[in-house]
Amino acid sequence: MDVDTSATGTASESLVGDAFHQFADDVPLMMWRSDAQGQAVHHNESWLGFTGRSREDEIGDGWRRGLHPDDVERHAALVLDAFATRRPYTAEFRLRRHDGAYRWLLDTARPIDREGVFTGYLGTCFDITDRKHAEEHAAAALAEKEALLAEVYHRVRNNLQVMVSLIGLYGRAAPPPCRGSFEALGQRVRAIALVQQHLHEAPHIASIDVRDYLHRLASGLGQLRRAGRIGVTIEGVGTTLVEPRTANALGMIVAEVVAECLDATAESVACTIAIRIDAAAGAPVRLQIVSGAEGDVVPAAAGSVPNLGPRLIAAYAAQAEIAVRGNATADEPLELQLPEVLTRIVPD
Template sequence: MAVDSPSPEGTGAADSRVSAAFRSFAEGAVLPIWRTDPQGYCIYVNPAWLTFRGSTADAEGGHGWRDGVHPEDRSDHDAVLSAAHANPASFTAEYRLRRHDGLFRWMLGQGTPLFEDGAFQGFCGSCLDITDRRRAEEHAAKAAAEKEALLAEVYHRVRNNLQVMVSLIGLYGRAAPRECRPSFDALGQRVRAIALVQQHLHEAPYVASIDLADYLTGLGQGLMQLRRPGRIAVAVTAARSVLLQPRTANALGMILAEVVAEGLDATAEGVTCHTAVTVPAGSADEPLLVSIVASGIGTGTAPAAPPKLGPRLIAAYASQAEIAVSGEATADAPLILVLPPAH
C-alpha cells in the first residue's frame, strides 16, 4: 500500500499471487483484510473490506483504496507504509477511512510482512474500527482539561480569599492591645500555611494521586519561607513513598503546618524552630507511617504564647482523612500518623 510507484497489472480480487488458503481464510473473516505485493500495491481485499467501503475489488486495487483515507491522514499514513515496505517489519497505524455511507471512521490498521524462501512478498493486514474508543479518549481528554481549568479557578479564588484573610488579620492585630497581638500573629501564620498547603496540592503533577515524598519535601521547603530566613527549618527523610489521595495529602499537609506553627509559638523569635519529618521504610503490606518531631513543643519558653490549640486542630484534620494519630510531636513522644491505605 505504498505510493509513488508504477502501477502493476492484475490488482483485482482474483490476483494469482494471493494463495487459495489465504483467500479462504480472509473471505470468512468479519474484519476488513488486505494484501499487498512487494512494491506496496494492493492486490487483494476481502468481502468485509468491500462491504465497509461500498466499493469493488478493482476500484480498491493498486492505490485506489487511498481515495478513502481522510485527506488529513494520508501523509502520515503513507509515511508509515513506505517505511514498512522499505525495511519490512510489522506496523500499526491509526487513520480515518471513509465508509460506504460517506462517514469517516477511525481505523487501527495492522500489517505483517510475508516471506517466501527468504524473499519479501509484501504485506497482509487487517483493520479494526476504533471510532468509539477514539471518541471516548477525546471525551476523557476534554473532561480532564475542563477539570484542570475548574481546579485552577477554584485554587485562584481560594488563594485570593486567603490573602484577604491574612490582610484582615494583620489589620486587626496591629489595632489590638499589645497582649493580644501574639494570637493574631499566630492566626495569620496558620492562614498563610493553609494557603501554602493548597498551593502544593494544586501544583502536584497529578491531582488525583500525589507522591508522598515529593509532596512533603516541597511543602517543607515552602514552610521555611513563611518567616525570616533561619526561623523555620524542616527536614524530611522519606525511606518510602506512595501515591496519596488528595484528602489524605491535604490533611497531612495541614497537620505538618500546624506542628510547625506550634513550634513557632513555643520558641522565642530569635530561635530556629526545627521540625523533623520521617517516613520509615516498610513493605506494601505494612501501614504507612509518618513521624513528626518539632523543637520547642512542650517547653512553653516563648513569652505571651497564644492558646495551645494544636492537638485539637491536628485531631480534627486527621479525622477528616481517617488518619490515626498518637504522640505529641516532642522528642520523647513523636507525633505518629498512620495513613489510610491508598486506593
C-alpha cells in the same frame, strides 16, 4: 528427464494465495495484505463491505483515498518506518465508511517471512470509534473539572489573603499577652493560602502527584516563617496520585507539623521535618512524618501560643478519610495511611 520446477512453484504459490484469500474473506473482521514494496494486494470482504468500494479500487495505493486527510502523512510516515525495519506495527487512523462517515480504526500489522524472504505485511483492523469518542469526552470533562477547581482555588486564595490582613490588624490592636496567638493564627492562615497556591499550580489539579506537590509545598513553607531555619526532606519509595481533597489535607497536616515545631522553639532554633512516602505497588500508601530541632533546643516562651496541633491534624485527616496516629516525634512518628479508593500508584 528435466522437470520445470519454476512452473510447479508458481502453481503452488497460486494455490496458497487462493487459499489465503478464501480464508481472509471468511474472517469476520477487516483484513488486508501488502507486497514487499508496501502496495496493497488484497482486501477481504469485511474491508470491502466497510468501504463500499471494489477490490480493484483498493489495490495498490487506491485504499489510501479513503484515509482522512489529517491522517495521511502521519500514517505514511509510520508505515514507511515499519517497512524499513521489518517490524510489527500498530496504527490508529480514520477511514471513510460506505456512508461517507469517517471511523477510527486500530490497525495491527506484522511482517510476513517465507523461508527468510520478506514478502510484505498482513494486517487486521478494528473499529474503535466509540472508544475514541469516550476518550475525548473524558478528556473534555477532565479539562472542565480542572478549570473549575482552578477558579475555586483562585477565589479561596484571595479570601485567605484578606483574612491574613484582618488578623494582622486585630493582632496589632490586641493586648500584648494575646499577640502571640494572633501571630500564630496569621501564620497558619498563610500556610493555608500556600497550600491552596501549590494545589493551583499542580500540573493536573484533578489528580495530584503527592511527591512533587509536597516537595514544592515544603520549599514554600521553608520561606514562610523563620526563613533559613526550616528544613523539610522527602524520601521513600514510589509516589501516588490523589484527588484535591486528599492533597489539601496532606498539605495542611505538613504545614501544621512545621507550625508546631516553630511554636515550641525560639526564633534561633532550626526545625527539621522528615517525610517518608511508602507507595509500593499492591499496598496502601503510607506517609511517615518526624519533626525535630537542630542544636541546643531553646523552647518558646511558655504559654505564648495554645497547642492545638494534634486536634487540628486529626481534623484535617478526618476530612479526607486519612488514618492517622503518632505525634511526629522520633520515638512516635506521625503515620498517615491514605484511603485506597482515592489513590493511584505511579511507578518510579
